[in-house]
Amino acid sequence: MSTSTAVRRKALSVAEALALPVMFDVWPTVGQALDIGRTATYQLAREDALPIPCIRVGRQLRARRSDLLNFLGLQDQAAAEVESAASAEENDDAPGVEPGAPVERSTQSTSK
Template structure:
């Protein structure tokens, strides 16, 4: 069994791409080894939803941030709805 390498810092988690591999990334974040990571993914028991693409297991960075209680300060949030900043207001003159 392989032991996870050093856990990721909050800054490293924030710098991750939008979707990451369950192993080694998610395993490292939670401090669990390869075998346990895949067993938990297979049982849908990881703290984040697993996206299965063929035999690959992935997880969203946004789900990781949420599960860790890290606020995404990168400014990569979903864009505001057009109605919030719509320049075409109907006004009575």
């Protein structure tokens, strides 16, 4: 009697999906997100049957984060995180340009 132990791959979490780079390899990322294996991922990509478009870059098959997030229904959550990060970067106490009308400055030297 033989026992086989199948190795279960880890599914892609929401946090991992939101932290993906702009472009990434189709395998393993898309496979993990869709919970399909390597062979099935490449076969679906070859048949143009993956739910997100794939881009061939040399010998690599790549996918865009925006396409994957859109398919997974996470595009609104990703947009909210971007807005949250942008507002956190604003610092009203920082020295710099004051709000108001732009001031035109002369480029001529004032020394004689």
